[in-house]
Amino acid sequence: MAFLEVRNLTKDFGGIVANNDISFSIEEGEIVGLIGPNGAGKTTLFNCIVGYYRPDGGRVIFRGRDITGWKPFQTAREGIGRTFQLMRAAGELTAVEHVMVGAFLHQEDRVEAEREAREVLAFMGLEGVADLYLTELPLAIQKQVGLARALAIKPVLLMLDEVASGLNPTETEEMVKLLKRIHREKGITLFLIEHVMEVVMPISEKVIVLDGGVKIAEGPPEEIAHDEKVIKAYLGEKYARGL
Amino acid sequence: MVLADAFIQGILMGFLFALISLGLTIIFGVMDIVNFAHGEFLMLGMYTAYCLSISLGVDPLVTLPLCGAVGALLGLVSYYGLVRYLLRGPMVAQLLGTFGLMLFLRYLAVFLWGIDYRMIKKGLLVGKSLTIGPFHLDMTKVVCALLSLVAFTVVSWIIFKTRVGKALRATSINREAASYMGIKTERMNALAWAMGGITVGIAGGLLANFYYIYPMVGLLFVMIAFATVALGGFGSIKGAFFAGILIGILETVFPIIGHLLKTSIIGPQYKMTIVYLAYFLVVVFRPRGLFGWEQ
Amino acid sequence: MGAIREAFDFSDFPLVERIGFGIFCLFLLAFPWLGMDSFGMAVMIQFLLFSLFGMGWNTIGGYGGQVELGKAQYVGIGAYTVAVLMVRWDIPYWFSMPLGVLIALGYSFLIGYPLFRLKGHYFAIATIATSLVLQDIFINWNFVGAAKGIELPIKGNTFLYMQFTNDTYYYYFILAYFLAGVLYMNWFRKSKLGYQLRMIKIDEEAAESLGIDARWCKIKAYAIASAFVAVGGSFIAVYNLYIDPESVMHLELSIMIALMAMLGGAASLWGPIIGAAILVPLDRYLGSWLGGHKELMGVDFMIYAAIIMFIAAFEPRGIWGIVERYRGRRT
Numbered sequence: 001m002a003f004l005e006v007r008n009l010t011k012d013f014g015g016i017v018a019n020n021d022i023s024f025s026i027e028e029g030e031i032v033g034l035i036g037p038n039g040a041g042k043t044t045l046f047n048c049i050v051g052y053y054r055p056d057g058g059r060v061i062f063r064g065r066d067i068t069g070w071k072p073f074q075t076a077r078e079g080i081g082r083t084f085q086l087m088r089a090a091g092e093l094t095a096v097e098h099v100m101v102g103a104f105l106h107q108e109d110r111v112e113a114e115r116e117a118r119e120v121l122a123f124m125g126l127e128g129v130a131d132l133y134l135t136e137l138p139l140a141i142q143k144q145v146g147l148a149r150a151l152a153i154k155p156v157l158l159m160l161d162e163v164a165s166g167l168n169p170t171e172t173e174e175m176v177k178l179l180k181r182i183h184r185e186k187g188i189t190l191f192l193i194e195h196v197m198e199v200v201m202p203i204s205e206k207v208i209v210l211d212g213g214v215k216i217a218e219g220p221p222e223e224i225a226h227d228e229k230v231i232k233a234y235l236g237e238k239y240a241r242g243l
Numbered sequence: 244m245v246l247a248d249a250f251i252q253g254i255l256m257g258f259l260f261a262l263i264s265l266g267l268t269i270i271f272g273v274m275d276i277v278n279f280a281h282g283e284f285l286m287l288g289m290y291t292a293y294c295l296s297i298s299l300g301v302d303p304l305v306t307l308p309l310c311g312a313v314g315a316l317l318g319l320v321s322y323y324g325l326v327r328y329l330l331r332g333p334m335v336a337q338l339l340g341t342f343g344l345m346l347f348l349r350y351l352a353v354f355l356w357g358i359d360y361r362m363i364k365k366g367l368l369v370g371k372s373l374t375i376g377p378f379h380l381d382m383t384k385v386v387c388a389l390l391s392l393v394a395f396t397v398v399s400w401i402i403f404k405t406r407v408g409k410a411l412r413a414t415s416i417n418r419e420a421a422s423y424m425g426i427k428t429e430r431m432n433a434l435a436w437a438m439g440g441i442t443v444g445i446a447g448g449l450l451a452n453f454y455y456i457y458p459m460v461g462l463l464f465v466m467i468a469f470a471t472v473a474l475g476g477f478g479s480i481k482g483a484f485f486a487g488i489l490i491g492i493l494e495t496v497f498p499i500i501g502h503l504l505k506t507s508i509i510g511p512q513y514k515m516t517i518v519y520l521a522y523f524l525v526v527v528f529r530p531r532g533l534f535g536w537e538q
Numbered sequence: 539m540g541a542i543r544e545a546f547d548f549s550d551f552p553l554v555e556r557i558g559f560g561i562f563c564l565f566l567l568a569f570p571w572l573g574m575d576s577f578g579m580a581v582m583i584q585f586l587l588f589s590l591f592g593m594g595w596n597t598i599g600g601y602g603g604q605v606e607l608g609k610a611q612y613v614g615i616g617a618y619t620v621a622v623l624m625v626r627w628d629i630p631y632w633f634s635m636p637l638g639v640l641i642a643l644g645y646s647f648l649i650g651y652p653l654f655r656l657k658g659h660y661f662a663i664a665t666i667a668t669s670l671v672l673q674d675i676f677i678n679w680n681f682v683g684a685a686k687g688i689e690l691p692i693k694g695n696t697f698l699y700m701q702f703t704n705d706t707y708y709y710y711f712i713l714a715y716f717l718a719g720v721l722y723m724n725w726f727r728k729s730k731l732g733y734q735l736r737m738i739k740i741d742e743e744a745a746e747s748l749g750i751d752a753r754w755c756k757i758k759a760y761a762i763a764s765a766f767v768a769v770g771g772s773f774i775a776v777y778n779l780y781i782d783p784e785s786v787m788h789l790e791l792s793i794m795i796a797l798m799a800m801l802g803g804a805a806s807l808w809g810p811i812i813g814a815a816i817l818v819p820l821d822r823y824l825g826s827w828l829g830g831h832k833e834l835m836g837v838d839f840m841i842y843a844a845i846i847m848f849i850a851a852f853e854p855r856g857i858w859g860i861v862e863r864y865r866g867r868r869t
Contacts, residue, residue, distance in 0.1 A: 084747070088740055090739075092736055101745070110544070110728055328851035328852065335605050335804075335854060336850045340850030347843035351836065354837055513678070520671065
C-alpha cells in the first residue's frame with residue numbers, strides 16, 4: 001500500500017482541464033519532486049491533494065484512507081503539512097506565535113505549545129528571530145518561519161510549494177541542506193513542487209513531470225533530465241532532438 | 244384578484260427598488276466596496292425633491308434632474324473626501340467608514356429637518372389613478388416605474404455602448420489590467436460613485452412622490468437594496484433589474500398570502516423580515532445571485 | 539487551575555501599563571465614595587456596561603476580524619429572559635441570567651452555522667439582517683410584551699432579584715462583571731482559540747493548513763461574544779426595570795458596540811475599554827447638553843460619525859493601535 005496514491009485525478013475548470021487523469025504514488029520516506037513548465041497543472045494537483053480544490057474525477061488515497069475532496073483542515077489533521085508561496089504577514093503575531101499555532105494542533109497547553117514552537121525554530125536556526133513580528137522579517141526568513149510552522153503540526157507528509165523561489169544561490173544551497181535534514185532527522189516524506197532544478201534534482205529520489213495537465217514522465221532525476229518529452233516540454237522541439 | 248393586484252403593485256415598486264439598487268451594484272462592481280450610506284443618499288434625494296418642490300412651487304417631477312445632481316455631488320464628495328482613503332485600508336475600515344458616513348448623513352438630516360414625517364401633497368400625479376381593466380393603479384407609481392425603466396435603459400446604454408462604460412467595465416473586471424491599459428482607475432472610481440449617486444438621487448426624487456419622507460427612511464430601503472443586489476448578483480446591472488422586481492413582488496405579495504391563508508403570522512409587519520430572510524438565503528446558498536460572478 | 543493563573547497573568551504587558559491599570563482599578567473600586575453626583579454614577583455604570591459589551595464583541599470582531607453588527611439581538615435575549623421569567627413566574631435573577639446566557643449561546647450556534655459561510659461585507663450585512671429580524675419578531679410577539687415592552691415589578695432591595703434602591707449596589711454589580719470580563723479576555727487572548735482566531739484573521743488558508751477548522755472557531759468566538767453581551771443585557775433588565783425592543787435591540791446599539799471596540803482598538807485588551815471611556819461620556823454629556831438645545835438635535839451623532847470616519851480612514855487600528863505603533867508591541 002503506497003503512502004500517498006493519486007489515481008486518475010482530473011480537475012476541470014469549466015473548459016480548462018488543469019489535471020487530466022493523473023496517477024502516481026509516493027512511498028513513505030521518499031523525497032519526490034513535481035516539475036513542469038508554467039501552467040502544467042502542478043499547483044492544481046497540489047491543491048487537489050491538500051484539499052483546497054475538490055477533484056472532478058479520480059481519487060487521492062493517503063495511508064490507506066480515501067481523502068479525496070477532504071477539506072484542508074482535515075488533510076492537515078490527517079498528517080499532511082504544506083508550505084505557502086506567499087506568506088501573509090500581519091503585525092499581530094511574532095514568529096514563535098505563528099509556529100505555536102501549528103503546535104496547537106496536538107497541544108492544548110500554551111506553555112507546552114510555546115516550548116515546542118521554540119524547539120522547531122531552533123531546529124531551523126531561527127531562535128534569534130523568534131520574538132520578532134513577522135512583518136519585521138525579510139521575506140526569505142518569513143518563508144522559513146512558514147516552513148517551521150508547517151513542521152510544528154508534526155506532519156508525516158510535507159508538501160512544499162515552490163519553497164526555493166526567490167532565493168539566491170547561497171540560500172538555495174542552505175535550503176537543500178535544510179530539506180535533507182528535515183527528511184533525515186524528522187523522518188518526514190517530502191513532496192516538492194519546484195521550478196528551481198538546483199533544489200529538486202539533487203535531493204529527489206523520484207521526479208514527476210507534468211505538462212499541459214498530463215503526466216508526461218516519472219522516474220529518477222537522471223532519467224528525467226534526459227527524457228525527450230521533458231526537454232521538449234521545457235525547451236521546445238529543437239532541444240529535444242539533441243541540438 | 245387581490246393577489247393579482249398585489250402582484251402588479253409589486254412589479255411597479257420593483258422597478259423602483261431596481262433603480263435604487265443600481266447605484267449600489269455599480270459601486271460594488273467597480274471597486275468592491277459596499278456603500279452603507281446608500282440609503283442616506285436616497286433619503287437626501289427625497290428631501291431634495293420635497294424642499295425644492297415646496298420652495299419653488301413646482302411639480303416634484305420637475306425637480307428630478309436636481310435630485311440626480313445632488314446625488315452625483317454626494318457621490319463625488321463621498322469618494323474624494325472619504326472613500327479614497329478607505330480603499331487603502333483593510334475591509335474592516337471600509338465597512339466602518341461607509342457606516343460612519345451613513346450615520347453622519349442620517350443625523351445631518353435630523354439636524355436640518357427634524358424627525359417628523361413629511362409627504363408631498365401637491366403634484367401633477369398625486370392622487371390620480373390609472374384604470375386598466377379591473378386594476379386601479381396609482382398614477383404616481385406608474386410614472387415612477389416608467390421613469391425608472393428609462394433610467395435603467397440610459398445607464399445600461401452608457402455602460403455597454405460607450406467608451407466610458409467600457410472603461411468602467413474593464414476596471415470592474417480587473418483593476419490592475421485596466422490601469423495597464425491606460426485607464427485612470429481613480430477616475431473610474433469617482434465615476435462609479437457619481438453614477439451611483441445620480442441614480443439613487445433620482446430614485447429618491449421619484450420615491451418622494453408617494454412615500455413618507457423622514458431621516459430614517461434610508462435604513463429601510465438600504466436593506467431592500469442589499470437584498471436586491473445580493474439576489475441579482477453583486478456587480479450585475481441586469482441582476483439588479485430583475486431582482487428588484489422580484490423583491491418588489493415578494494414584498495407586496497407576501498402579506499396578501501398571509502391574509503388569504505387567514506393567518507396573522509404572515510402579515511405586513513413581517514414584510515421586511517421576508518426581505519432579510521431572502522437576503523440571507525440567497526447569500527448563503529447561492530452567493531453569486533442570479534447573474535453575478537463566481538465568488 | 540492553569541486557566542485562572544493565566545487570567546491573572548498580565549506579565550506580558552509593560553510595567554507602565556500594569557501600574558496604570560492597577561491605579562485605574564483602584565479608582566473604579568473607590569469611585570462611589572469620591573462624591574460624584576447621580577448623573578456621574580449613571581455614566582460610570584454605562585461605561586462599565588459598554589466596556590463589557592465591547593470586550594465581548596472583541597472576541598469575534600477584533601481578534602477574529604469578522605466585523606459583525608448584530609450584537610444587539612443578544613443584549614435583547616439576555617434582558618428579555620430575565621424580564622419575562624421574573625414578570626411571569628417570579629424567577630430570581632440568579633436562575634434567569636444563566637438561562638438567558640444559555641439561550642444566547644444556543645441561538646448564536648444556530649444562526650452562526652449558516653452565518654459563517656459568509657465573509658466580509660456579506661457577513662456584516664447578514665448580521666444586521668438577523669438582528670433586525672429578531673427585533674421585528676419581538677415587536678410583534680405578545681408573550682414578551684410586543685412593542686410595549688416589559689416593566690419589571692419593583693422589589694426593593696434584594697440580592698435574589700438583583701434589584702436595589704441605591705445605585706451604588708448596581709455599580710459594584712456591574713464592576714464585578716467588568717473585572718470578570720477583563721480577566722476572561724486576558725485569558726482568552728493567550729488561549730488556543732485566541733491564537734487560532736488571530737491566525738485565521740491573518741491568513742485563513744494558512745490556518746486551515748495547520749488543521750484549524752476556521753468556521754467552527756469563528757462560531758465559537760461568536761458564541762462567546764453573544765454570552766458576554768447577554769450578561770450585559772441581563773444587567774440592563776434589572777437596572778432599568780423596563781425594556782422594550784426599541785431600547786435593547788435596536789441597530790444603533792449594535793453599531794455603538796462595534797464602534798466602541800474599533801475606536802479604542804479592536805484586537806487588544808484595553809481597546810474596548812478605551813473606546814467606551816471616550817464614547818460613553820461623550821454620548822451622555824453631549825446628549826444632556828444638547829437636550830437643552832432642541833435645535834441641535836442630531837449633532838451628537840454627527841460628531842460620532844465624524845470620529846468614526848476619521849478613524850476608519852486614517853487609523854483603522856484605533857487609538858490603541860496608535861499606542862502600539864509607538865511601542866512596537868502588540869498585546
